Structures are given as C-alpha cells and as structure tokens.
Amino acid sequence: MNAVDAPDNAQGRSVRPVEEVFRRVFGAHPEGVWAAPGRVNLIGEHTDYNDGFALPIAIPQHTLVAAKRRRDGRLRLHSEQGEGPVIDLAVADLVPGAVTTWGAYPAGVVWALREAGYETGGADLHIDSTVPTGAGLSSSAALECAVAFAYDDLYGLGLTPAALALIAQRAENGFVGVPCGVMDQMASACCAEGQALHLDIRAGAHEHVPFAPGAEGLRLLVVDTRVKHDLGDGAYAALRAGCERAARLLGLAALRDLAPEDLPRAGRLLPASLVPLVRHVVTENARVTEAVSHLRAGRVAALGPIISAGHASLRDDYAISCAETDLVVDTALEHGALGARMTGGGFGGSVIVLVAEERASAVGTAVTGAFRTAGYQEPHLFEVSPAPGARRIA
Numbered sequence: 001m002n003a004v005d006a007p008d009n010a011q012g013r014s015v016r017p018v019e020e021v022f023r024r025v026f027g028a029h030p031e032g033v034w035a036a037p038g039r040v041n042l043i044g045e046h047t048d049y050n051d052g053f054a055l056p057i058a059i060p061q062h063t064l065v066a067a068k069r070r071r072d073g074r075l076r077l078h079s080e081q082g083e084g085p086v087i088d089l090a091v092a093d094l095v096p097g098a099v100t101t102w103g104a105y106p107a108g109v110v111w112a113l114r115e116a117g118y119e120t121g122g123a124d125l126h127i128d129s130t131v132p133t134g135a136g137l138s139s140s141a142a143l144e145c146a147v148a149f150a151y152d153d154l155y156g157l158g159l160t161p162a163a164l165a166l167i168a169q170r171a172e173n174g175f176v177g178v179p180c181g182v183m184d185q186m187a188s189a190c191c192a193e194g195q196a197l198h199l200d201i202r203a204g205a206h207e208h209v210p211f212a213p214g215a216e217g218l219r220l221l222v223v224d225t226r227v228k229h230d231l232g233d234g235a236y237a238a239l240r241a242g243c244e245r246a247a248r249l250l251g252l253a254a255l256r257d258l259a260p261e262d263l264p265r266a267g268r269l270l271p272a273s274l275v276p277l278v279r280h281v282v283t284e285n286a287r288v289t290e291a292v293s294h295l296r297a298g299r300v301a302a303l304g305p306i307i308s309a310g311h312a313s314l315r316d317d318y319a320i321s322c323a324e325t326d327l328v329v330d331t332a333l334e335h336g337a338l339g340a341r342m343t344g345g346g347f348g349g350s351v352i353v354l355v356a357e358e359r360a361s362a363v364g365t366a367v368t369g370a371f372r373t374a375g376y377q378e379p380h381l382f383e384v385s386p387a388p389g390a391r392r393i394a
Contacts, residue, residue, distance in 0.1 A: 015064065015394040018080075022066040022126040025078045025086065030066035030126070032153060036146035036390035037062040038131035039138045039187035040222060040343045040352050042196055042211070042303065043310050044288040046318060048181025049240050050247075050281045051202035051254035053288040056183060057211060057386040058191035059222070063129040063142040064393075065106075067150040070122035075110055077103045080128040091122050096175050105140055106147040108175030112167045113151060115174070120155045132380070134228030136344020140176075141184035144168035145390045149189075153392055161389060162206070165189035179237050180345075191389040198292050202256060209295045211386050216300045218338070219360045220352060223367055224380040225324040227348030236345055239318065243281060246274040255281040276317035283313055304338025304354050311341030311351075320346025324376055328353070328367055335359070335366040 015033045022030045037058035044054030070076070075094075077087040079102060087103040094111040106125055113120050125147065131139040148164040148171075151157070159167070165185040172178050172185075183199060186206060191197045195208035213220050247255050250266055258266055260282055267275045287306050294302040311329050315321040325342040328351040332340040336359040343352050355363050364381045371379050 018066045026124040031068045033394035034150040036142045048183035051256040052285045054183045054199045056187035059384040060387045061130045063146045065146040066126045074122040076124045108171030109147040112170040135224045136349025138184040141188045145188040149390045161189040193388045223351045280313045280317040307339030331370040
C-alpha cells in the first residue's frame with residue numbers, strides 16, 4: 001500500500017450500486033440519488049459558534065442518498081454502513097430524543113424541515129458513504145445535507161443551499177443534541193470544485209476563493225489518526241459555553257467582536273480559565289483573514305505557517321489536540337511539510353498537511369513509521385482536492 005492513497009474519485013463514482021441496494025431493500029426504484037461531501041477546514045476552527053470566520057473546502061469523500069417519497073407518513077432508513085435492519089419511523093412522531101442511533105441524523109433533517117413550516121411527508125432512504133466516521137471530516141454534516149437536498153427536490157421546497165445548511169444544523173442542534181456551529185453544514189452544502197469557502201458566520205455570507213494547490217506543485221494530505229472523536233460527549237458543549245461566558249463578561253455579542261490588540265485588556269478582565277479560549281478564537285479569526293488574502297493573491301504555499309500556527313493554538317490554548325494528532329504535525333513538519341494542523345472539533349480525528357509534491361511520499365512514510373514506533377494504530381493517509389458541494393447526481 002502506498003504511504004498516501006489516491007484521492008477518492010467522487011465525480012466518477014457510479015450510482016448503480018446504491019440504486020440496486022435501494023431496489024433490493026425497498027422493492028422499488030428510487031426517484032433520484034443525491035450526494036453531499038465531507039469537509040476539511042483549512043483554518044478557522046471553533047470560530048463559527050463565535051460569529052467568526054472559517055475557510056473550509058469540500059473533499060471528494062461523500063455521502064450518497066437514494067430516495068423515494070412515501071404517501072403513508074413513514075420514514076424508512078437503511079445504511080450500507082449502519083448496523084441492524086431498516087429503521088421505520090412515523091414522521092408525525094419525530095421529536096428530539098425519539099431516535100438515538102445513526103438514524104437520528106436523517107430523521108432530524110425531516111423534523112427540522114417540518115419545524116420550519118415545510119410540509120413534507122415520508123420517504124424511503126438508502127444511504128452509503130465514503131466519509132470516515134469519527135475522523136473529524138464532518139460525516140454527520142454530509143449525511144444531513146444529502147438528506148436535506150433529497151427532501152428539497154422530492155417535495156419541491158425550492159430552498160437555497162445555504163438555507164438547507166441551516167436546516168441541517170438545526171437537525172444536529174435540536175434533534176441530535178450537538179451544539180455545533182454551521183460551518184460543517186455550509187461547507188457540505190455550498191462549496192465549489194477548485195475553491196475554498198470563505199465564511200462570515202455573523203453576516204450569513206460566503207464567497208468562493210480559488211484554492212488550487214496542485215497548480216503550485218503542492219498537495220493537501222489528510223491523515224486520519226483513527227482516534228475517534230465524539231462531539232456529543234460534553235467537551236464541545238463546555239468549550240462553547242466558556243466562549244459565550246467570556247463574551248458576556250466582556251460585554252460583547254460574541255468573541256468575534258474582540259480585536260487582537262484588545263486581548264491584553266480582556267485578559268485582565270476575565271477568569272484565567274477563559275483567557276486561552278478567547279485568545280484562540282481572536283487569533284484564529286485573524287488567521288482566516290490572512291489566509292484569504294494569500295489565496296486571493298495565488299500564494300497557496302503561504303498558508304503553511306498559518307496552518308501550523310492554528311494547530312499550536314488548538315493544542316496550547318484550546319487544549320483539544322491529542323498525542324496522535326500532535327505526532328502527525330510534528331513528524332510532518334520535521335520531514336519538510338509546509339504546514340500541518342488538526343482539523344475538526346478535536347479530541348482525535350484528522351490532521352491536514354500542506355506539502356510540496358516531491359516531499360509528499362516521504363512525509364507519509366515518516367508519519368506511518370512514527371505511529372508504528374509509538375505503538376499506535378496505523379493511520380490512513382490520502383490526498384484531497386476541493387470538491388463540489390451537495391447536489392443531485394441521478
């Protein structure tokens with residue numbers, strides 16, 4: 001096996017297998033197939049719930065949903081990756097807490113649409129995904145957005161991608177119970193091929209910024225450490241609550257409103273435990289702005305130090321890295337990477353590595369060797385490039 005696997009070819013992936021499984025499971029042909037990608041965040045971590053900025057890309061790994069409307073108010077869910085038989089639910093009975101398995105994510109989307117006033121009924125859904133779960137690559141957002149786009153088409157709702165992203169976020173917040181921001185869902189719904197997505201969360205605005213590492217002889221690698229993380233375990237909620245408390249104590253609507261030059265004064269006003277959280281959010285927003293400026297000027301390589309600084313902040317101030325993610329970052333930089341950092345909510349998951357093409361194989365080999373020496377499970381390394389957002393593909 002190569003140290004770095006080839007990228008998953010989402011564009012060429014056949015829909016025939018998901019259609020065939022749908023027919024076998026549900027005894028009918030689906031009305032269509034929809035896809036939604038996972039994401040990696042170049043920079044801008046834990047800024048979305050602070051009204052800040054982020055810069056994600058969609059990745060080729062994606063979730064497919066084959067779907068067909070039902071007229072009897074039943075929602076039937078089947079997953080290629082999920083354990084157990086078909087989940088059979090009554091749409092009218094969907095309330096938070098009613099579903100505790102993986103089915104909470106698609107069921108939550110249907111609940112969120114109805115809570116928002118959209119008249120939707122039941123459906124049969126078969127789901128297949130190449131987005132690794134628990135790897136910090138937003139497998140949950142990919143699932144939510146694929147279902148949201150399917151329902152939008154099936155029931156003729158006419159919602160924009162950004163509006164569907166908000167529905168997907170509401171599903172995760174209100175039905176699944178994870179108090180995430182909207183960055184993951186916006187990335188899955190609104191990204192474009194060959195582009196990074198510059199998000200201004202407070203303004204509800206986004207713009208596409210060219211991101212083509214290959215044109216500069218660079219590669220963007222993802223290292224899945226295989227350390228699973230779970231944003232529903234309370235740690236994520238505690239971080240968000242700490243940031244919101246700090247904003248209240250400073251008299252701000254959100255930490256986005258604190259300028260970098262005001263950090264020393266804020267540090268004197270806040271409990272010591274909150275100062276590192278505030279410092280991360282404020283400096284991370286500044287890193288997003290700097291990164292966007294470089295990309296607009298075509299300086300992809302200049303993202304390297306920004307990415308690495310983001311990891312140091314997540315490790316030292318936000319304290320959400322772990323031994324495995326730190327080992328990837330340190331090893332990659334020691335062997336010539338331009339920049340590396342953990343991506344996602346933290347406590348495990350994946351690391352992104354920006355590296356010159358001629359150094360990519362050596363970096364991959366070094367990381368794998370370092371994990372073997374440390375006695376860790378072998379990581380999964382693969383290359384990604386900016387992929388399209390959610391869409392109907394059949």
